Amino acid sequence: MDWILPILDLAVIEPVTPGLWKPSPPVPDWLGWAGGDLQSLGNEFPMLETFLLDAMPFWDRGQRGRLRSAIWKQKVGPAEAAFRADAIFGDGKRALLLQRIDEEAEEMRRAYQGARDLALTTRKFDKQRAQAELIGRRKDDFLASMSHELRTPLNSVVGFATLLEQQRGGELTGKQQSFVSNILTASRHLLALINEVLDLARIDAGRLDLCFETFKFGDCVAEVLAILGPQAAGRHVAIDAAGVDIEIFADRLRWKQILLNLVGNAVKFAPEQGSVLVEASSGDAVYEVAVSDDGPGIPPQKREAIFDRFSIASVHGAPQESHGLGLAITKRLVEAHGGLIRIETASMGGARFVVTVPCADRKSP
Amino acid sequence: MSETRPPLQKKICLAGAFGAGKTSLVRRFLQGVFDERYLTTVGVKIDKYSLLVDERQIDLVIWDLAGEDFLAPLQISYLRGASGYLLVADATRKETLETAESIVGRIAGTEGALPFVLALNKVDLAGECEVSREDLDRLETAGWRILRTSAKSGEGVTEAFEDLARRLL
Ligand SMILES: Nc1nc2c(ncn2[C@@H]2O[C@H](COP(=O)(O)OP(=O)(O)OP(=O)(O)O)[C@@H](O)[C@H]2O)c(=O)[nH]1
Ligand SMILES: [Mg+2]
Numbered sequence: 001m002d003w004i005l006p007i008l009d010l011a012v013i014e015p016v017t018p019g020l021w022k023p024s025p026p027v028p029d030w031l032g033w034a035g036g037d038l039q040s041l042g043n044e045f046p047m048l049e050t051f052l053l054d055a056m057p058f059w060d061r062g063q064r065g066r067l068r069s070a071i072w073k074q075k076v077g078p079a080e081a082a083f084r085a086d087a088i089f090g091d092g093k094r095a096l097l098l099q100r101i102d103e104e105a106e107e108m109r110r111a112y113q114g115a116r117d118l119a120l121t122t123r124k125f126d127k128q129r130a131q132a133e134l135i136g137r138r139k140d141d142f143l144a145s146m147s148h149e150l151r152t153p154l155n156s157v158v159g160f161a162t163l164l165e166q167q168r169g170g171e172l173t174g175k176q177q178s179f180v181s182n183i184l185t186a187s188r189h190l191l192a193l194i195n196e197v198l199d200l201a202r203i204d205a206g207r208l209d210l211c212f213e214t215f216k217f218g219d220c221v222a223e224v225l226a227i228l229g230p231q232a233a234g235r236h237v238a239i240d241a242a243g244v245d246i247e248i249f250a251d252r253l254r255w256k257q258i259l260l261n262l263v264g265n266a267v268k269f270a271p272e273q274g275s276v277l278v279e280a281s282s283g284d285a286v287y288e289v290a291v292s293d294d295g296p297g298i299p300p301q302k303r304e305a306i307f308d309r310f311s312i313a314s315v316h317g318a319p320q321e322s323h324g325l326g327l328a329i330t331k332r333l334v335e336a337h338g339g340l341i342r343i344e345t346a347s348m349g350g351a352r353f354v355v356t357v358p359c360a361d362r363k364s365p
Numbered sequence: 366m367s368e369t370r371p372p373l374q375k376k377i378c379l380a381g382a383f384g385a386g387k388t389s390l391v392r393r394f395l396q397g398v399f400d401e402r403y404l405t406t407v408g409v410k411i412d413k414y415s416l417l418v419d420e421r422q423i424d425l426v427i428w429d430l431a432g433e434d435f436l437a438p439l440q441i442s443y444l445r446g447a448s449g450y451l452l453v454a455d456a457t458r459k460e461t462l463e464t465a466e467s468i469v470g471r472i473a474g475t476e477g478a479l480p481f482v483l484a485l486n487k488v489d490l491a492g493e494c495e496v497s498r499e500d501l502d503r504l505e506t507a508g509w510r511i512l513r514t515s516a517k518s519g520e521g522v523t524e525a526f527e528d529l530a531r532r533l534l
Contacts (some may be wrong), residue, residue, distance in 0.1 A: 046376065046411050046413075046426045046428075047409065047411060049446060050442070050443065050446055053445060053446075054442075070409060070440065070443070071407055071409075072408050072411055073406075073408070073410040073411065074412070075412070080410075105407060105408070108407050109404070109405060109406075109407045112405050112407055113404070115434075116405050116432075117403065119383075119435075120384055120403075123458070
């Protein structure tokens, strides 16, 4: 045992006679104990009381070795200090080592602190995200049910106005006919808008299930042009298609919706006698679809906001015409396919919407 | 007509999940201050404090134990010789109440039925509370004494320690 004393820079208390313990010199200031039984030391250091419950039987076994206590902090005088105790047995002697370990304890504390701070921060972050998702979902549910509520009465407005227009309820004067036609135009517009809100809310609420199939993109373009034909012809806008006879693996109905929106906008914003071009191309990894017009175009600083569902305002010159929610929906549909949509300036001067989509894996889309 | 009885010395422990506010509750109780910073406890921090309960002096030896987390479970052996414990849960983290329940079970398993009081702490953060009325009702029905505390505002802190001290008499 004696060999260990010189290399200890701390208080060692060893039994002088059985039951009488004494600090081994030099006695540090903080110890404040001149000797006696171990219980009296326990009054100063409550941790020792508990530790001795294990230390006593350890010493009594009489086997060479060491038993270590946990770290504790307590006041010594006015200041707080960290301690650790060791019960030691060797050369037939018992010793109790009381060590001040302020630095070691602080190092250990810092290690724990790092892990716990991280755990708390992660938790906080997860909670905020979950809350944001919940609020978003509630909002979408609200929009969905609200739109549904609005649609029902509006359908009957459109229905009865249509009956009036068809003069089912009796003949109308010229003035009455024009009033009814105004009612119909406005309520159909409103209905279309509500359908868009509903669609958007459904998509945002995560209720968009894509149904993938392989189809000829050209067929889809032809269907869309058939629908928009009259509108384009009315304004003498020419629609051309180039390279559209590719095959793609995607949701056909949703692609029709994307095209209806993009080509519909192009027709709307092209000038009288203007032109619209639908192009497609397909590579190994991606296929690309672009719709251009020769209208006023979209300035770069407005290109981002135009896909925002809250930016219904017109970015073009024509005040009564807007992109509505269509572009917000289009963007989400493109993204649901794993693709991206961007706006460029068309070589013919107007806007050019370019959709790039990775070729989906046909087995697991 | 008060007879003079010798002071009682009692060891009590604070136990619960990490970061629930054990150290902050002790600080508020002993020094009347609060710190927003989180300095985790390693091992044990021991303080002494004397208080009068029903005209009887009790010398408390307060063991503020390191909180439990997924890496380090509570060392039940610290509770040896304790007369009771203040169980601390964080009202803004539901899982700390589960930790508290599990601790009660483990302590009862080794130390027997020690008196304890649950401090449901951080009640100043009312908007972030995650503990439901039903949870508390269930525990109270099971005989738990629950006090709502805030080391930050001081609410319920003295009451919690005194309530526990009274149970030690
Ligand atoms: N708002 C608020 N914060 C509190 C309250 N009590 C503690 N805190 C904060 O919670 C964090 C953890 O407090 P501590 O007292 O260190 O928690 P502990 O239970 O001792 O933690 P461990 O020692 O790691 O087990 C600190 O940032 C405190 O400032 C409270 O009542 N209200
Ligand atoms: Mg602590």
